[in-house]
Amino acid sequence: MVLNAVKILGVSLVLTLVISVILLATLLPSVIAPNNASLNYKNVTVRTQVNITNSKPEVINVTVYDLLNSSNKNITVIAGGFKNVECNATLRDWNGFNDIVYVNATLWNLVGSSYVAVDNNNTHYTNYSCNTSGNGGGYYVNWICDFNVLYYANNGTWVCNITVMDNQSTTGFGNGTTIFYPVYALNVSDGINYGNAAVQDFSNNATANITNIGNMNINVTVEGYGGTRGDGLAMNCSLGGNITINNERFATASVDWSGKTPLNGTPQMLANLTLQKQFDSNVLSNTTYWQLYIDSANNPGGNCTGYIIFTAVTS
Amino acid sequence: MCKESISKESIIRLRGLSHRSRCWIFMVQLFFLILFTAVLSSAFVNAVGISVTKAYINYNDVLRGGYAEDILYVSTDAQFNIPISYELLGGIKDWISVDPDLNSPNVTILINNTKYQPIRIIIKPPADIPAGDYNGTVRILTGTLNKPSGQYGSQLQAAFMIKLNVRVTGTQFLSCSGGGIIIRDSEVGSPIEYYMTVSDTGNVRVTPTATVDIWNQDQTKLIMTRQVVFNNKEILPTTNQALSSSFSADLTVGQYWAYVSVAPCNNTVLTTFSIYEKGAIIDSGELVRLDNQPWAKIGDVVPIVAVFKNTGQRTVSAKFKGVITSDNKIVETIDSDFYDIAPGETGNIMVYFTPKKFGQYIISGRILYNNKLSFEKSSVLNVNEGVEAQGFNWAYVLIFIVIIIIILLLLIRIRRKKHSIHRL
Numbered sequence: 259m260v261l262n263a264v265k266i267l268g269v270s271l272v273l274t275l276v277i278s279v280i281l282l283a284t285l286l287p288s289v290i291a292p293n294n295a296s297l298n299y300k301n302v303t304v305r306t307q308v309n310i311t312n313s314k315p316e317v318i319n320v321t322v323y324d325l326l327n328s329s330n331k332n333i334t335v336i337a338g339g340f341k342n343v344e345c346n347a348t349l350r351d352w353n354g355f356n357d358i359v360y361v362n363a364t365l366w367n368l369v370g371s372s373y374v375a376v377d378n379n380n381t382h383y384t385n386y387s388c389n390t391s392g393n394g395g396g397y398y399v400n401w402i403c404d405f406n407v408l409y410y411a412n413n414g415t416w417v418c419n420i421t422v423m424d425n426q427s428t429t430g431f432g433n434g435t436t437i438f439y440p441v442y443a444l445n446v447s448d449g450i451n452y453g454n455a456a457v458q459d460f461s462n463n464a465t466a467n468i469t470n471i472g473n474m475n476i477n478v479t480v481e482g483y484g485g486t487r488g489d490g491l492a493m494n495c496s497l498g499g500n501i502t503i504n505n506e507r508f509a510t511a512s513v514d515w516s517g518k519t520p521l522n523g524t525p526q527m528l529a530n531l532t533l534q535k536q537f538d539s540n541v542l543s544n545t546t547y548w549q550l551y552i553d554s555a556n557n558p559g560g561n562c563t564g565y566i567i568f569t570a571v572t573s
Numbered sequence: 574m575c576k577e578s579i580s581k582e583s584i585i586r587l588r589g590l591s592h593r594s595r596c597w598i599f600m601v602q603l604f605f606l607i608l609f610t611a612v613l614s615s616a617f618v619n620a621v622g623i624s625v626t627k628a629y630i631n632y633n634d635v636l637r638g639g640y641a642e643d644i645l646y647v648s649t650d651a652q653f654n655i656p657i658s659y660e661l662l663g664g665i666k667d668w669i670s671v672d673p674d675l676n677s678p679n680v681t682i683l684i685n686n687t688k689y690q691p692i693r694i695i696i697k698p699p700a701d702i703p704a705g706d707y708n709g710t711v712r713i714l715t716g717t718l719n720k721p722s723g724q725y726g727s728q729l730q731a732a733f734m735i736k737l738n739v740r741v742t743g744t745q746f747l748s749c750s751g752g753g754i755i756i757r758d759s760e761v762g763s764p765i766e767y768y769m770t771v772s773d774t775g776n777v778r779v780t781p782t783a784t785v786d787i788w789n790q791d792q793t794k795l796i797m798t799r800q801v802v803f804n805n806k807e808i809l810p811t812t813n814q815a816l817s818s819s820f821s822a823d824l825t826v827g828q829y830w831a832y833v834s835v836a837p838c839n840n841t842v843l844t845t846f847s848i849y850e851k852g853a854i855i856d857s858g859e860l861v862r863l864d865n866q867p868w869a870k871i872g873d874v875v876p877i878v879a880v881f882k883n884t885g886q887r888t889v890s891a892k893f894k895g896v897i898t899s900d901n902k903i904v905e906t907i908d909s910d911f912y913d914i915a916p917g918e919t920g921n922i923m924v925y926f927t928p929k930k931f932g933q934y935i936i937s938g939r940i941l942y943n944n945k946l947s948f949e950k951s952s953v954l955n956v957n958e959g960v961e962a963q964g965f966n967w968a969y970v971l972i973f974i975v976i977i978i979i980i981l982l983l984l985i986r987i988r989r990k991k992h993s994i995h996r997l
Binding site for chain 1: 620621622623624625626627628629646648650712714717718719720721722723724725726727728729730731732733734736861862863864865866867868880933935937950951952953954955957
């Protein structure tokens with residue numbers, strides 16, 4: 259009887275031990291992280307686990323270029339018109355490129371503006387409707403944002419900020435830069451017409467308008483000639499004779515003959531006249547005032563014409 | 574006619590005058606009206622706009638006796654032709670040349686609102702010039718912009734001063750890049766045409782070559798290597814040049830991949846080309862992207878769309894072949910039906926996938942069309958909701974067996990107890 263009890267107790271102990279070992283071997287790893295101690299007991303590897311539900315979208319690269327010629331990474335605005343500028347952003351989302359749902363872009367002048375400034379044709383443009391380029395793959399995709407930049411946009415460094423949002427409304431942003439080149443552009447009115455005047459008489463004031471249609475302030479020089487450069491004449495006449503160059507005068511204000519500057523064959527700066535670049539849609543022009551004295555010395559007869567060169571120089 | 578032209582009001586006002594008189598008065602009025610309009614319109618000047626894209630040009634690190642160039646553009650909004658010319662000023666004017674030669678007596682360069690003029694300003698410093706900074710000026714002049722009427726008048730011209738700064742150095746540096754690499758599809762036995770553009774961004778001229786490693790369609794076996802030369806053509810500093818050449822290769826019909834290395838620029842490009850039977854029509858196409866929803870639940874049937882564009886000249890029969898992987902293990906292979914896609918058309922090839930577990934799935938594949946393979950594209954599917962199907966767990970089986978054994982042992986013990994009680 260006692261023997262049987264000892265036997266049963268022994269079998270039960272063995273079974274309990276086996277069961278414990280099996281349970282430990284099978285269930286424990288899934289409950290407790292295995293701390294694998296190395297032989298010298300200095301390095302311990304701990305299993306950690308985190309369940310990532312969403313990754314923020316990232317802006318990997320932003321390239322800015324001329325839409326009509328994408329190899330032009332720097333921008334030359336079009337005198338008196340607008341230029342199509344494109345920001346091309348390479349985006350990454352570890353949830354897949356198709357997790358990105360919305361992209362907007364801000365293009366601003368680094369010196370004259372900031373990301374948060376309001377739109378201004380000189381320094382700040384915003385595009386709220388960028389489009390995917392349609393060639394996404396894996397985690398990467400390109401989105402493109404276009405801007406119509408006006409001719410008087412400031413030259414210098416511009417920043418294109420791309421802000422990207424995914425399905426979970428998490429956002430990322432990144433910047434690219436470009437250089438807006440200076441463009442020097444001049445619009446001059448259609449000739450100077452002195453009308454009719456008698457010999458040894460002064461003409462009426464005639465005007466010539468000059469307008470800056472670039473993105474740089476410019477100064478202007480004037481010089482004249484009758485038929486060939488450096489001939490010292492203001493005009494050659496159809497019936498022979500001519501008018502010497504100092505008989506043609508100019509000014510930047512409406513003054514009388516004595517207040518005007520005699521023209522000559524070498525460039526003279528239009529004093530006190532810097533053509534500012536335009537700042538808004540109200541185009542500002544500058545008027546120059548011209549007057550001619552019909553000197554009888556060289557027997558001018560018939561119709562007389564000459565040439566005046568307006569030269570734009572950097573201010 | 575005169576009668577018809579006079580309004581009723583005029584008739585009332587002119588009542589009492591003869592018809593002939595009224596007609597004359599009307600004609601005089603009309604004459605003065607036309608005259609006034611002409612005078613008024615002449616008061617509005619027709620302005621002409623001229624622009625240049627650069628007013629400063631810097632040439633940095635130009636080698637003594639070397640070469641550098643830059644391009645500016647001159648444009649106008651005038652509807653008529655305007656001739657342009659140039660003047661060189663400053664101490665370095667002998668180093669400067671302008672291309673095209675705007676002062677050529679044989680050719681007049683004209684611009685108008687539909688034709689702008691690129692002007693290349695070239696600098697060639699003498700070989701014995703000391704290193705340092707040098708300045709010069711190019712003045713671009715237009716011809717006359719108008720012809721004023723009247724007895725005395727001046728015609729206007731516009732001009733722009735372009736300031737040049739040249740930094741001359743005695744140190745050579747080499748920098749270039751090769752791009753726009755194209756290997757044209759060819760027919761069996763014909764030479765294979767090769768095209769690229771090389772940009773020299775250093776200050777010494779380069780003589781580019783290309784090494785083309787040709788691999789089989791699966792990119793598993795290197796078939797051959799070819800060296801492409803361009804008749805020792807030199808690319809001048811600061812310039813780009815398109816180059817072309819051809820090489821013979823005894824290749825059979827099929828698609829090949831080419832790893833191209835451009836020397837001395839050290840850039841590598843992968844491209845593909847095909848060899849066809851003589852006279853065969855060339856097929857080409859592009860796997861634009863793989864479209865699928867980014868997020869899904871377990872058990873969702875997720876459509877995957879392979880967007881394929883047929884850029885060839887005839888209809889192709891295309892299918893999408895790919896794999897879906899998760900944790901670098903293949904979960905499913907994809908092999909769609911064939912779809913016919915017309916030339917120039919973009920077709921959507923759709924397959925479906927039902928995820929069974931949480932995780933991120935990478936869908937990748939190519940389009941097989943008329944025995945050609947496109948470049949590979951991939952997309953991502955994230956599965957983060959739903960109930961995961963449980964796998965078979967041996968632990969439960971073991972526990973179950975142990976419980977059975979314990980029950981059996983207890984039953985045996987009870988039976989033995991009963992048996993011993995009966996014997997007593």
